[in-house]
Amino acid sequence: MPIPAELETAVAALADVPHLLVALDFDGTLAPFVPRPEDARPLPGSAAALAALARGSDGASADDVADDAAGAATGSAARPRRTTTALLSGRHLSSLRATATPPEATWLVGSHGAERYSPAAGEEPLTLTEEQAAELDRTTGALRSVAERFPGARLEHKPSGVVLHVRQCSEEDGAAALEAGRTALVGLDVKVTEGKAVLEAAVVRVDKGLGLAWLREGTGADATVFVGDDVTDEHGFAVLAAGDVGVKVGEGATAAGYRLESLDDVTEFLELLRSMRDL
Numbered sequence: 372m373p374i375p376a377e378l379e380t381a382v383a384a385l386a387d388v389p390h391l392l393v394a395l396d397f398d399g400t401l402a403p404f405v406p407r408p409e410d411a412r413p414l415p416g417s418a419a420a421l422a423a424l425a426r427g428s429d430g431a432s433a434d435d436v437a438d439d440a441a442g443a444a445t446g447s448a449a450r451p452r453r454t455t456t457a458l459l460s461g462r463h464l465s466s467l468r469a470t471a472t473p474p475e476a477t478w479l480v481g482s483h484g485a486e487r488y489s490p491a492a493g494e495e496p497l498t499l500t501e502e503q504a505a506e507l508d509r510t511t512g513a514l515r516s517v518a519e520r521f522p523g524a525r526l527e528h529k530p531s532g533v534v535l536h537v538r539q540c541s542e543e544d545g546a547a548a549l550e551a552g553r554t555a556l557v558g559l560d561v562k563v564t565e566g567k568a569v570l571e572a573a574v575v576r577v578d579k580g581l582g583l584a585w586l587r588e589g590t591g592a593d594a595t596v597f598v599g600d601d602v603t604d605e606h607g608f609a610v611l612a613a614g615d616v617g618v619k620v621g622e623g624a625t626a627a628g629y630r631l632e633s634l635d636d637v638t639e640f641l642e643l644l645r646s647m648r649d650l
């Protein structure tokens with residue numbers, strides 16, 4: 372499907388923004404859904420466009436980023452044009468790196484905002500309190516006992532939580548496993564997030580809105596593009612402001628201003644953005 376005319380217009384308006392942040396969800400946006408999370412890979416065209424966009428932020432040192440943030444705050448002119456790329460994912464960082472193989476200059480936010488990496492400062496350590504670690508153990512035990520009852524169900528472990536995956540279950544077993552998972556989590560001190568064929572319980576209470584706010588503040592960007600497909604991405608769309616561009620991929624209610632139908636459309640959109648930014 373061609374890119375909607377109003378989205379093309381919005382992208383054209385981003386051409387001369389001094390510092391543009393392009394933040395992208397991974398699964399369902401850059402990478403098609405597959406049965407096993409470790410097998411997901413970005414569409415080649417999207418990976419190529421992301422690599423080209425990332426070249427727009429090459430060489431940004433911590434000082435550059437601080438100067439840029441200061442320049443944006445004071446409105447001072449004559450800042451060089453920069454495009455910073457970021458992945459904002461529910462995946463934990465090591466899984467995101469292994470599957471997305473992001474360009475070096477790309478900022479990374481994993482585990483829905485709990486894990487954060489910037490090219491200049493590296494990875495922010497995520498340390499659980501004793502209580503959180505104990506709650507994570509209890510939560511893992513509760514969801515493990517659910518996964519064991521349903522053929523095809525499996526667990527994914529993150530530093531901040533645990534995920535019950537049901538994509539490989541029959542439709543009936545998947546629905547029953549998710550319901551059993553919800554019940555098993557009652558009374559545990561966790562944030563429960565439902566995604567596409569997953570139920571996640573995290574002991575760190577964050578969301579993609581907080582992750583996107585961290586990216587905007589850290590990069591000092593003047594405007595943000597955020598593309599995502601899932602209900603968890605709605606927290607990101609909700610913090611976008613005037614001049615930003617939010618794009619929802621696929622069907623479903625959304626706070627995003629624009630919509631694309633498919634992952635191939637995302638490739639086309641990123642390619643358009645790349646050419647508008649002369650990268």
Ligand SMILES: O=P(O)(O)OC[C@H]1O[C@H](O[C@H]2O[C@H](CO)[C@@H](O)[C@H](O)[C@H]2O)[C@H](O)[C@@H](O)[C@@H]1O
Nearest residue numbers: 397398404405406408460461462538567568569
């Ligand atoms: O925020 P995202 O980058 O979209 O990550 C969301 C979740 O993605 C992964 O699960 C989803 O993709 C899998 C691979 O295609 C699929 O098998 C699963 O059914 C999907 O829910 C990842 O495994 C989760 O940890 C992420 O939270």
